[in-house]
Amino acid sequence: MATEYGIIAQSAPSATTNTDLYTVPAATEFVGSTLYICNRGATATTFRVALRPSGATIADAMYIAYDVPVAANDTTTVTSGLTLGAADKITVYAGNADLSFNLSGAEIS
Numbered sequence: 794m795a796t797e798y799g800i801i802a803q804s805a806p807s808a809t810t811n812t813d814l815y816t817v818p819a820a821t822e823f824v825g826s827t828l829y830i831c832n833r834g835a836t837a838t839t840f841r842v843a844l845r846p847s848g849a850t851i852a853d854a855m856y857i858a859y860d861v862p863v864a865a866n867d868t869t870t871v872t873s874g875l876t877l878g879a880a881d882k883i884t885v886y887a888g889n890a891d892l893s894f895n896l897s898g899a900e901i902s
Contacts, residue, residue, distance in 0.1 A: 797900045801825075802883070808890040811843075811851060815883045815896055825875030825898040828883075832863040834891030839863065842871060847880035855884075863892065 801823070806812035817823045830840050839862050843855040863869050875898070877883070885894050 795902050797902075799897065800895060801898050801900065802896040803894065804885065805890075805893045806885060806887050808887055811884050811886050813882050814885045814894050817877045817879050817881050818900070818902070819879050821879055821900050821902040823875070823877040823881070823898060823900055825873065825877070825883075825896060827897050828871040828875075829868060829893075829895040829897075830861075830863055830870070831868040831893040831895070832865060832891055833893060834889060835865050836889070836891075837862055837864050838888035838892060840888060840892055840894075841886035843884045843886075844875065844877065845882040845884055847878065847882075851884055860888075 802815035804814050839860040842858040843851055845855055
């Protein structure tokens with residue numbers, strides 16, 4: 794088994810749109826370290842993060858963060874041992890177009 798550590802995904806999504814930040818590749822497992830959410834703008838905004846099992850449509854039970862505030866020109870982190878299997882997804886939502894999401898962790902294949 795090979796393990797690849799590093800920056801796994803990055804996105805600056807459109808405002809108020811669910812965006813798949815990361816989909817675990819086939820025959821791979823993912824262990825997340827930290828999700829960084831950076832507000833590049835001059836006004837506060839909010840974000841959402843959902844963990845979606847393979848093939849599932851987003852539902853209320855999947856959210857691990859919902860409308861969490863991020864101050865202007867600030868960064869917040871979600872640090873946890875996220876574990877996902879092949880084809881599982883991390884979906885993000887930005888309250889405005891000034892958020893950047895960066896995911897670090899390890900892919901095990």
